[in-house]
Amino acid sequence: MASEQEEIARFPSVLHPRDLAEAWTFKRLFDTEAIYVAGGTLLRTQWESGVATMPRQVIDLSSIPGLTGIAADEDAIAIGALTTLGECRNDPLLIEHYPMLVEAFKSIAAHSIRNSATIGGNIASRVGDCLPALIACRAEFEWCTGLSQLRESASEWVERLHVQSPKPSNLLTRIFLPFMNQNRTAPVKFGAYHKVGRREAFTPSVVTVAMSGSLKPDGAIKEVVIAAGGGQTIPQRMHAAEKALKGRLPDRELLIEVHGHVEKQFVPKTDPLVSDAYRRKTAANLVAAALWREFVREEGEGYGAKQID
Incomplete structure (x- = not known):
């Protein structure tokens, strides 16, 4: 039987930084032996399943001021990285301006988990289900890099992840969502978010897709992010x-072309339960179906813009 000392050693020690600078310093000091923690819901699951190794230290961010809440200025909605997914789901600003993102929050875990899990933790996992929606919404991330702040788009960040590892000491502080369609002459918008899992609710995702864009006056697509x-x-x-x-x-031919592009370009990770070929096909089907619903008024009526309020 393990001694009391051995049992205690199984669990990491907890560091409680007073501010961002101290948290960043702890991470630089302990490097891979420490990890930032807020809600910790995903990390606990990974530790218990053996997907991730439990570190020697956890850096508890919960006492650092200024990392929670949702507020807006003239240009963007700012979300503190420690704001829970439950708060994001129910925030009036996000419901009004980013309903697609709210749908993504609704699809993540159960109610009790969303009340603890943070948006920053979902992003920092690098595979969080809200990430495709944040990319489609043209979100920007603000990182503490020690003595300065770094701000980059969600799209740029995930593309860097595919070619290089980010500095582990960088700490996500805020997420910015730009205001769009702020006057009556702004382009019509469209958007969609879809998640496929192995069961109907509270399930890990197999595939998530998100898109948003704007239209020209004639109904042609002006800008789009998928x-x-x-x-x-x-x-x-x-x-x-x-x-x-x-x-x-x-039109029908264009959607067939788009389906082929997604199926060819998407490179998912496989696992024993779901093949990469299935994920590619599913992603392509979801994108094509979302475009069909957005632009087909009724069967046989042709195509037109449908505005999302």
Whole structure:
């Protein structure tokens, strides 16, 4: 039987930084032997399942001021990284301006988990189900890098993850969502978020896709962002599909072309239960179906813009 000392050694020690600078210093000092923790819901699951190794130290961010809450200025909605998914789901600003993102929050875990899990933790996992939606919403992330702040788009961040590891000491502090369609002459918007899991509710994702864009006066697509992820896959921009859609009026032939681009470009991680081929096909089906619903008024009536309020 393990001694009391051995049992205690199984669990990490907890560091309680007073501010961002101290948290960043702890991480720089202990490097891979320490990890930032807020809600910790996903980390506990990974430790228990053996997916991730329990570190020697955890850096508890919960006492650092200024990392919670949702507020708006003239240009963007700012979300503190320690704001819970439950708060994000019920926030009036997000419901009004980013209903697609709210749908993503609703699809993550159960109610009790969303009341503890933070948006920053979902992002920092690199495979969180809200990430495709944040990419499609053109979100920007603000990171504490020690003595300064770094701000980059969600799209740029995930694309860097595919080619290099980010500095582990960098600490996510805020998420910015730009205001769109702020006057009556702004372009019509469209958007969609879909998650497929192995059962109907409270399930890990197999595939998640999100898209958003704007239209020209004639109904052609002016701008579009499409992202796909799910499971243990770091989300990816579907650049070829975006390029094919830009400047064109969607029709059956175009959707077939887009389907092919997504199926070819999406490179998901496989696992013993779901193959990468299934994930690619599912992502392509979800994107094509979402575009069909957005632009087909009724069977046989042709295509047109449908505004999302």
